[in-house]
Amino acid sequence: MKRLMLVLCVGMLVACSKEEPPPEPVRPVLSIKVQALDEESLGRFAGSIQARYESNIGFRVPGRIASRNVDVGAEVEKGALLATLDPxxxxxxxxxxxxxxxxxxxxxxxxxxxxxxxxxxxxxxxxxxxxxxxxxxxxxxxxxxxxxxxxxxxxxxxxxxYVELRADHKAIVTAWNAEAGQVVTAGQQVVTLAQPDIKEAVIDLPDTLVDQLPADVVFQVAAQLDPRITTTAIVREIEPQAQSATRTRRARLSLTDTPPGFRLGTAISVTLSSAIKPRIELPVSVLQEVDGKSRIWVVDPQTQTVSPRDVSLISRTDSTVVLTNSVKSGERVVSAGVNSLKPGQKVKIDEDSPQ
Missing domain, CATH: 1.10.287 (Helix Hairpins)
Incomplete structure (x- = not known):
């Protein structure tokens, strides 16, 4: 009887040993969709919309200003009376x-x-x-x-x-440099007029950056208060010498088009970028180092599984890596937790992952 009981126990143990192991658990992961970069950012700078043509005008005779007829921001027609002297x-x-x-x-x-x-x-x-x-x-x-x-x-x-100062063209008054009652000399700057028809973006660029600007540099111009108002611009002129205090050089950019929101004085944000050969830039967290080689984990969207892929690096910083064409734009790679994955393991894409 004891022998029969032993045989039954051994049989049960063998049967249990032949059962399949439990399936690997589905692992939640963070992932990122690969996008190829074809532009390189060179910086972001603040500026303003200004008129290309401005006139600083004054009286042709000396005297005391008797009246000032318009204020800053006023639109004046050709021949409009701006100010008068005591006659x-x-x-x-x-x-x-x-x-x-x-x-x-x-x-x-x-x-x-x-x-x-x-x-x-x-x-x-x-x-x-x-x-x-x-x-x-x-x-x-x-x-x-x-x-x-x-x-x-x-x-x-x-x-x-000449005691009457009149506008010689349609313009907008942008500045006054004298007030009623003030004595001025002949030719002294009194008022600044801007022609509103042609506008341009004006920014100050670091002197060191100006010398490195490529010939095909592209400027993206956006209104600071409403970034949806955008256009592009090209360099019209850059001051030949840097300002001694700031070591910057003023750049004037010709706008491709002028949206209605780009009024004179509008504060803008200008981004400089240059066309480059398409490349893949990803967070450094996507890399896994194995036996001196770098690899990433690619997510199969059909089976929701991951597989490793060896990659070659072009460059690397503390936060990003630039890869060769070993990964394609549109593929999704794991961006966190790469050291605990196995080939073929099922994963669950976290809802907060970038799309």
């Missing part, structure tokens, strides 16, 4: 010039009469040639003085007109 001095100069003109006109009448009288006496043989020459010379001199007096009156009228 007292110019009015006095005009009256003085007009008085001189009247005096010379009276002198001309006398000179003409004297020249006619001397000519008549000379024709009758009772006048001297010398007296006739003197009378004719006085007439020519007075005529020249009359022309000079007329020119002085015209100049005084122009000076009086």
């Amino acid at each position: 007292t001095d110019q009015q006095n100069q005009l009256r003085s010039a007009q008085g001189d003109l009247a005096r010379v006109q009276a002198q001309l009448i006398n000179a003409q009469a004297n020249a006619r009288r001397q000519q008549e006496l000379f024709d009758r043989g009772v006048g001297a040639q010398a007296q006739l020459d003197i009378a004719q010379t006085d007439l020519k001199t007075t005529q020249a003085s009359l022309d000079q007096a007329k020119a002085a009156v015209d100049q005084a009228k122009d000076q009086l007109d």
